[in-house]
Amino acid sequence: GQNIDQPTEMTATEGAIVQINCTYQTSGFNGLFWYQQHAGEAPTFLSYNVLDGLEEKGRFSSFLSRSKGYSYLLLKELQMKDSASYLCAVLDSNYQLIWGAGTKLIIKP
Amino acid sequence: DGGITQSPKYLFRKEGQNVTLSCEQNLNHDAMYWYRQDPGQGLRLIYYSQIVNDFQKGDIAEGYSVSREKKESFPLTVTSAQKNPTAFYLCASSTGQGITDTQYFGPGTRLTVL
Numbered sequence: 001g002q003n004i005d006q007p008t009e010m011t012a013t014e015g016a017i018v019q020i021n022c023t024y025q026t027s028g029f030n031g032l033f034w035y036q037q038h039a040g041e042a043p044t045f046l047s048y049n050v051l052d053g054l055e056e057k058g059r060f061s062s063f064l065s066r067s068k069g070y071s072y073l074l075l076k077e078l079q080m081k082d083s084a085s086y087l088c089a090v091l092d093s094n095y096q097l098i099w100g101a102g103t104k105l106i107i108k109p
Numbered sequence: 110d111g112g113i114t115q116s117p118k119y120l121f122r123k124e125g126q127n128v129t130l131s132c133e134q135n136l137n138h139d140a141m142y143w144y145r146q147d148p149g150q151g152l153r154l155i156y157y158s159q160i161v162n163d164f165q166k167g168d169i170a171e172g173y174s175v176s177r178e179k180k181e182s183f184p185l186t187v188t189s190a191q192k193n194p195t196a197f198y199l200c201a202s203s204t205g206q207g208i209t210d211t212q213y214f215g216p217g218t219r220l221t222v223l
Contacts, residue, residue, distance in 0.1 A: 005150065042113075042199060042214035043152075066144070087152070097212065099151030 002026045004100035006088050012074045012078055020073045020086050020103045028093020034062050034073045035087040037102065043087055046073070075105075083107045110135065113215035115200050120220045122194075130185045130218045132200035140205030141183035142212060145169065146197040155198075158183055159205050187220065194222045 002097035005023045012018040024032070031050040048065035049055055049071060061074040073086055085102040092098055113134040134141065140159045144152040144167075152165030158177040172191025176185045177183055191210045197219050201212040 008149075040197075040217070040219070043215050045211050045213065048211065090153075095210075097152075098153070101149055101151045106132075 001103060002090075002092065003088060004088055004098055006086075006100040007103045009106065011108060012075075014078055014080060014107055014109050016078050017019070018105065019073065020075070020088075020105065022071045022073070022088035022100060024069050024071075024088070024090045024098070024100075026090045026092045029066060030091040030093065030095060032062075032064055033072050033089045033097070034071075034082050035089065036083045037087055037088070039084070041084045046086075046087055071087050078107050080107050080109070113200060113202055113213060115215035115218050118216065118218060120218055122220070122222050125189045128187050128194075128220065129196055130200075130220070132183045132185065132189065134147060134181070134183075134200075134201055134202045134215075135179070135181060136213065138202035138204055138213075140203045140210070141177065141179070142197075142201040142203075143167075143173070144184045144199045144201065146199055146217075147209060148201065152199065155185065158184055194220060196199055201208055 003025045034046040035046050037043040047062040054063045064071045069077045085104045087102045088100040089097045117130045124156045142157040143155040153169050155173050156175040158164035161180050164177050174186045199217045200215040203212045
């Protein structure tokens with residue numbers, strides 16, 4: 001079966017750095033997406049990785065290792081508004097998105 | 110402003126009633142999707158449509174129906190056959206072209222069946 005694993009919840013301090021991991025086992029791989037979702041709202045697109053390595057976009061970076069079936073989202077200089085759930089999703093060989101359950105990130109002052 | 114709208118944001122229905130959730134987009138996207146989100150679970154695909162007048166079942170289509178008569182609109186009907194319809198429903202759209210086809214989401218409708 002296909003599976004995406006993320007930690008259920010993480011806590012970090014304002015101004016700090018946090019890394020949210022995602023591991024996947026899917027039938028094929030055509031890229032990995034990260035989305036941010038505030039409570040009760042729509043997911044919003046953060047990043048897409050299809051090649052190994054680190055993609056940096058402002059305070060957020062996303063890393064992919066296809067051989068390890070592993071990705072992480074790195075958030076720097078954390079702000080209170082970063083409190084949200086972070087969803088990892090993999091595009092499988094049929095170009096269907098397989099979604100993880102999401103990681104709820106709690107930022108403390 | 111271009112975007113995806115879903116209405117209403119909150120919806121209450123009695124058990125046994127059908128209910129239709131609206132999804133409209135003005136992004137000129139070909140592909141549209143319906144997902145269901147339950148606490149502690151990933152998004153699950155209900156139906157998707159890659160072109161007008163065509164749609165495909167997703168992983169959990171039982172108890173749901175859709176139509177795609179216009180490019181801009183992809184309404185979802187939750188029928189009385191759906192055993193556990195209370196959930197947060199998200200509509201998304203994408204260009205439908207290319208491998209890196211990012212999906213953009215509407216604000217969602219929270220359906221509660223009493």
